[in-house]
Amino acid sequence: MAKLVDGKRISQEIKDELKAEVADLAQQGKTASLAVIQVGGDPASSVYVRNKKNACAYIGIGSESYELPEETTEEELLALIQELNQKEEVHGILVQLPLPAHIDEEKVILAIDPSKDVDGFHPQSAGALMIGSKGFLPCTPAGVIQLLKRSGVEMEGKNCVIVGRSNIVGKPMAMLMLRENATVTVAHSRTKNLKELCKQADILIVAIGKPKFITEEYVKEGAVVIDVGIHRLEGKKLCGDVDFDVVEPLASAITPVPGGVGPMTIAMLMNNCVETMR
Ligand SMILES: NC(=O)C1=CN([C@@H]2O[C@H](COP(=O)(O)OP(=O)(O)OC[C@H]3O[C@@H](n4cnc5c(N)ncnc54)[C@H](OP(=O)(O)O)[C@@H]3O)[C@@H](O)[C@H]2O)C=CC1
Numbered sequence: 001m002a003k004l005v006d007g008k009r010i011s012q013e014i015k016d017e018l019k020a021e022v023a024d025l026a027q028q029g030k031t032a033s034l035a036v037i038q039v040g041g042d043p044a045s046s047v048y049v050r051n052k053k054n055a056c057a058y059i060g061i062g063s064e065s066y067e068l069p070e071e072t073t074e075e076e077l078l079a080l081i082q083e084l085n086q087k088e089e090v091h092g093i094l095v096q097l098p099l100p101a102h103i104d105e106e107k108v109i110l111a112i113d114p115s116k117d118v119d120g121f122h123p124q125s126a127g128a129l130m131i132g133s134k135g136f137l138p139c140t141p142a143g144v145i146q147l148l149k150r151s152g153v154e155m156e157g158k159n160c161v162i163v164g165r166s167n168i169v170g171k172p173m174a175m176l177m178l179r180e181n182a183t184v185t186v187a188h189s190r191t192k193n194l195k196e197l198c199k200q201a202d203i204l205i206v207a208i209g210k211p212k213f214i215t216e217e218y219v220k221e222g223a224v225v226i227d228v229g230i231h232r233l234e235g236k237k238l239c240g241d242v243d244f245d246v247v248e249p250l251a252s253a254i255t256p257v258p259g260g261v262g263p264m265t266i267a268m269l270m271n272n273c274v275e276t277m278r
């Protein structure tokens with residue numbers, strides 16, 4: 001039976017550490033506040049936005065949220081970002097993705113002041129990660145590293161296969177695993193022999209966006225399996241990109257959905273907010 005990698009517990013541990021640190025920093029007169037912008041009322045996005053606000057309140061930093069209508073123009077959104085860039089009481093800015101199709105995501109991300117880019121999505125943050133200089137780390141991949149470290153999973157010299165190459169998960173994940181001295185392979189929709197490739201992995205990290213895609217045929221006995229995917233099935237039940245029930249018996253350790261990577265993303269966002277105070 002696989003050991004469950006408990007993202008809920010580990011994220012709580014991190015939030016408690018941050019809460020204590022924020023209390024210390026407050027003694028030195030330091031504060032932080034996060035601004036979250038959501039365009040349109042996507043219900044899944046609203047859940048994440050609520051989780052972020054709750055986490056801010058828990059660790060003791062401020063939060064303000066901007067819920068803009070679906071019809072908001074790119075110009076209006078860019079103007080709000082400029083205003084928040086200038087605002088001294090705002091230390092972190094997060095624009096919930098995806099944005100409506102009429103808004104250019106790249107332009108929006110580029111508009112955020114890199115010193116407030118707590119998502120780590122700005123090209124300056126991405127570049128810093130690539131060359132190993134200081135910058136905000138993207139929350140989901142950074143959360144996966146913390147999950148592995150705090151669960152005692154050795155990464156050095158291990159064969160790590162990452163399925164997915166998005167700018168927010170797959171690509172930065174590869175950079176962070178390289179930093180940990182894993183041997184990294186990145187697979188995607190054009191990869192040939194995906195099953196055979198995944199079966200080589202000591203650590204398999206999946207961020208595809210397809211419910212229960214990864215079955216027992218993709219997994220080596222004893223592998224560590226990290227499931228980044230999150231899907232709401234009919235009846236509101238959540239599941240990941242990994243078919244947990246068939247993979248779990250093979251894996252040495254595996255993340256559940258919910259309670260795996262998701263809560264870690266929030267904890268690492270909080271870490272980035274606290275970073276603006278350090
Ligand atoms: N838990 C959390 O905090 C977070 C969870 N997520 C979840 O993670 C998942 C992935 O998100 P994201 O990276 O943004 O997704 P994207 O849709 O941006 O990227 C998906 C990637 O998977 C690849 N892919 C798609 N289908 C296949 C396939 N059949 N075989 C191999 N590769 C495939 C794509 O390849 P190609 O490049 O060739 O198109 C692409 O690189 C989603 O379920 C999302 O909801 C995302 C962010 C945070």
Ligand SMILES: Nc1nc(=O)c2c([nH]1)NC[C@@H]1CN(c3ccc(C(=O)N[C@@H](CCC(=O)O)C(=O)O)cc3)C=[N+]21
Pocket residue numbers: 047048051094095096097098119139230238257258259260261262263265266
């Ligand atoms: N600019 C931006 N930054 C993001 O970090 C970002 C984003 N846009 N768009 C959407 C994705 C997705 N994401 C999640 C955050 C928390 C959970 C989370 O808390 N999940 C809980 C369950 C939540 C639930 O009940 O639905 C869990 O897995 O246990 C999941 C997913 C952040 N994202």
Ligand SMILES: [Mg+2]
Pocket residue numbers: 098099100101102103104105
């Ligand atoms: Mg878009």
